[in-house]
Amino acid sequence: MIAAELLARAAFREGKSVQSFPFFGVERRGAPVTAFSRIDDRPIRLRTSITTPDIVVVLDPGLLKGVPVTAGAKPGGLLLVNTERTPDRLGIPFDGRVATVDATSIAIAHGLGSLTQPIVNTAILGALARVGGFVGIESVVAAITEAVPAKPEENAAAARDAYAGVLTPAEVVG
Amino acid sequence: MKRKAPRTAEDLRGGLFATVPTDEEGTASWRTITPVIDLSKCTRCNVCWKFCPDVAIGLDGEGFPYVKMEFCKGCGICEHECVPRAIAMVREE
Amino acid sequence: MGTKEIVTGNYAQSFAAKLARVQVISAYPITPQTTIVEKLAEFVSEGELDADFIKVESEHSALQACLSASAVGARTYTATSSQGLLLMHELLFWAAGQRAPVVMGVVNRAVAPPWSIWTDHTDTMAQRDTGWIQVYCESNQEVLDTTLMAFWFAERDDVRLPAMVTEDAFYLSHTVEAVDIPEQREVDDFLPPRPRTHVLEIGKIGRLGSFMGPDLYMEFRYSLAEAMGQARRAILDAEAEFERRFHRSYGGFVELYKADGADAVLVTMGTATSTAREVVDDLREKGKKVGLAKLRVFRPFPAPEMRALAGLTDRLGVLDRSYGFGHGGPAYLEVVGSVAGGPRKPLFRNFIGGLGGRDLTPPVIEGMFDALLAGDGDGDEVTWPDLHRAEEGT
Numbered sequence A: 001m002i003a004a005e006l007l008a009r010a011a012f013r014e015g016k017s018v019q020s021f022p023f024f025g026v027e028r029r030g031a032p033v034t035a036f037s038r039i040d041d042r043p044i045r046l047r048t049s050i051t052t053p054d055i056v057v058v059l060d061p062g063l064l065k066g067v068p069v070t071a072g073a074k075p076g077g078l079l080l081v082n083t084e085r086t087p088d089r090l091g092i093p094f095d096g097r098v099a100t101v102d103a104t105s106i107a108i109a110h111g112l113g114s115l116t117q118p119i120v121n122t123a124i125l126g127a128l129a130r131v132g133g134f135v136g137i138e139s140v141v142a143a144i145t146e147a148v149p150a151k152p153e154e155n156a157a158a159a160r161d162a163y164a165g166v167l168t169p170a171e172v173v174g
Numbered sequence B: 001m002k003r004k005a006p007r008t009a010e011d012l013r014g015g016l017f018a019t020v021p022t023d024e025e026g027t028a029s030w031r032t033i034t035p036v037i038d039l040s041k042c043t044r045c046n047v048c049w050k051f052c053p054d055v056a057i058g059l060d061g062e063g064f065p066y067v068k069m070e071f072c073k074g075c076g077i078c079e080h081e082c083v084p085r086a087i088a089m090v091r092e093e
Numbered sequence C: 001m002g003t004k005e006i007v008t009g010n011y012a013q014s015f016a017a018k019l020a021r022v023q024v025i026s027a028y029p030i031t032p033q034t035t036i037v038e039k040l041a042e043f044v045s046e047g048e049l050d051a052d053f054i055k056v057e058s059e060h061s062a063l064q065a066c067l068s069a070s071a072v073g074a075r076t077y078t079a080t081s082s083q084g085l086l087l088m089h090e091l092l093f094w095a096a097g098q099r100a101p102v103v104m105g106v107v108n109r110a111v112a113p114p115w116s117i118w119t120d121h122t123d124t125m126a127q128r129d130t131g132w133i134q135v136y137c138e139s140n141q142e143v144l145d146t147t148l149m150a151f152w153f154a155e156r157d158d159v160r161l162p163a164m165v166t167e168d169a170f171y172l173s174h175t176v177e178a179v180d181i182p183e184q185r186e187v188d189d190f191l192p193p194r195p196r197t198h199v200l201e202i203g204k205i206g207r208l209g210s211f212m213g214p215d216l217y218m219e220f221r222y223s224l225a226e227a228m229g230q231a232r233r234a235i236l237d238a239e240a241e242f243e244r245r246f247h248r249s250y251g252g253f254v255e256l257y258k259a260d261g262a263d264a265v266l267v268t269m270g271t272a273t274s275t276a277r278e279v280v281d282d283l284r285e286k287g288k289k290v291g292l293a294k295l296r297v298f299r300p301f302p303a304p305e306m307r308a309l310a311g312l313t314d315r316l317g318v319l320d321r322s323y324g325f326g327h328g329g330p331a332y333l334e335v336v337g338s339v340a341g342g343p344r345k346p347l348f349r350n351f352i353g354g355l356g357g358r359d360l361t362p363p364v365i366e367g368m369f370d371a372l373l374a375g376d377g378d379g380d381e382v383t384w385p386d387l388h389r390a391e392e393g394t
Helices: A002-013 A102-109 A121-131 A137-147 A152-165 B047-051 B079-081 C009-019 C034-045 C057-073 C082-087 C089-097 C138-157 C184-190 C217-246 C271-285 C303-310 C330-340 C362-374
Strands: A019-023 A036-038 A055-058 A077-082 A096-101 B035-039 B057-059 B066-069 B087-091 C003-008 C076-080 C104-110 C131-137 C165-170 C177-182 C254-257 C263-269 C291-294 C295-297 C314-319 C347-352
Touching: A002 A036, A002 A137, A002 C003, A002 C177, A036 B066, A055 A121, A077 C347, A096 A121, A096 C263, A102 A121, A102 A152, A121 A137, A121 A152, A137 A152, A152 C165, B035 B066, B047 B057, B047 B079, B079 B087, B079 C057, C003 C009, C009 C034, C009 C104, C009 C138, C009 C165, C009 C177, C034 C076, C057 C076, C057 C082, C057 C089, C076 C082, C082 C089, C089 C217, C089 C271, C104 C138, C131 C138, C138 C165, C138 C177, C138 C184, C138 C217, C184 C217, C263 C271, C263 C362, C271 C291, C271 C362, C291 C362, C303 C330, C314 C330, C330 C347, C347 C362
Parallel strands: A055 A077, A077 A096, C076 C104, C104 C165, C131 C165, C263 C291, C263 C314, C314 C347
Antiparallel strands: A019 A036, A019 C177, B035 B087, B057 B066, C003 C177, C131 C295, C254 C291
């Protein structure tokens, strides 16, 4: 949810209308923690759950095995995954653009969280700034610096590293 | 004996009902951190047993507490209340 | 000028109560209200709000603490939801009868059984007989603004009634969006301190809670009816004053959206209104002449506005996000009741939906408009669209 809220702040800085909310269900072990955002140039009037996202961001690659993370995603959308694998090696069918970033390594490198519990949300936002096409890295960094609960510089740096390091299929060499 | 999970208004005509007995269903799926009790520090004061909101701590024949893993939701109240600090909440993998 | 912040509906309530300089807060936590009061507690402990925070063991005690403080002139605030509001029920009548202008934030949440934390209007609808002013908001900005206005109109001397500002669980309470938070100075100019009339004071004779026989009880209840009538005027005056200063308003009791000349109009409350605006625009683009009426203030019930609405269209539907076992849902009954005495009676339809957090999606709302447009003299007056039913013949 922090990621969704930071994203809202970043987009808001660019004059967009924003709406972010957590999964409106019961959080349970085994069920992924999910958050949602709507971003638009016009005021946002829809107030419903999101079932057909344009963009799916997966922070925990372990989810790819058992959870239908791309269910309902609109054709031609974007799938951004935190993984050390490259987009061509992701192995999940997706009708749209696929991007990957090793947010976990970036987070660890900046001392965010631990090996077992890395805090990847700010890194992933940096990647989203590059491949999402709807919010810029400076806005993301500003939102992180202003609102992240701890370690603003490290989180901002992680976002910048992910911005630089995110991969789309066109960029995979070999 | 497992009943089918309700899905429609017709299924609920008789009122609310359980599909499995509670000892089969458990309420542990919320848990992400688990209490670990160091019995060497435990004084058997019974505070953890008393404070557990889910009655998920039992007392064995010698009066030592044990956690009923099928019910514990990992709220951490036992760790907070334990007088001799014998309980630690540990993240599960 | 205010500052725009990204906040939840719950925090919008907290900021409003802080800006209103409430003096006494007493509340008990319940999902999904808890963060309203946590934020207020933070304001108090950080010294940003000079208020007494009274910790209590239940919602019943919370409201009682507010009523006692209010009786001696304090500006008071509390917040609750669902079971907590139900627990306060007997004291809600006290608040109105005592003429205590308590402002309460209520997060609309379903009532048990079975346990549900999700949005539903049953909790607040079940209090419609208590004498509280009731407003249903559709955005976080409206939540903040209405809470500020609530102190203004509730405390006016000719009103002195408690007011609940309601927001849908999760869709507003836990959703962040940009909200303009006014400056303290601007709010101070809009909202003066609570007038010290009709309060218990040392040295003055006063009494609360008298005994009253059949020769006078009715007259007392009539005085409350008159006060609620005065509230109509005060709510409009508050909005005019608020708009003058903050340049925002919400259409008073009933806000019409593309309803004039529509073939069918749907009356909605709370966040369903917000989604329904999108549906109206979509259907209009497809050539269907439909409109929307946002029922914002439920108490005092805007009968004149409903009667006027009935004159604008041949088909009037009401979406109830609660069910009260009457001939249709509570909002439907009041809409029909207020139109019945008027000259024009459109075709009426009641849609019961969105209970217990069931999402009111554009397709479901579009279905309601289609049912309205297709409706004739026959056909079910009250339906539950999106109800999960067994297949026919199974």
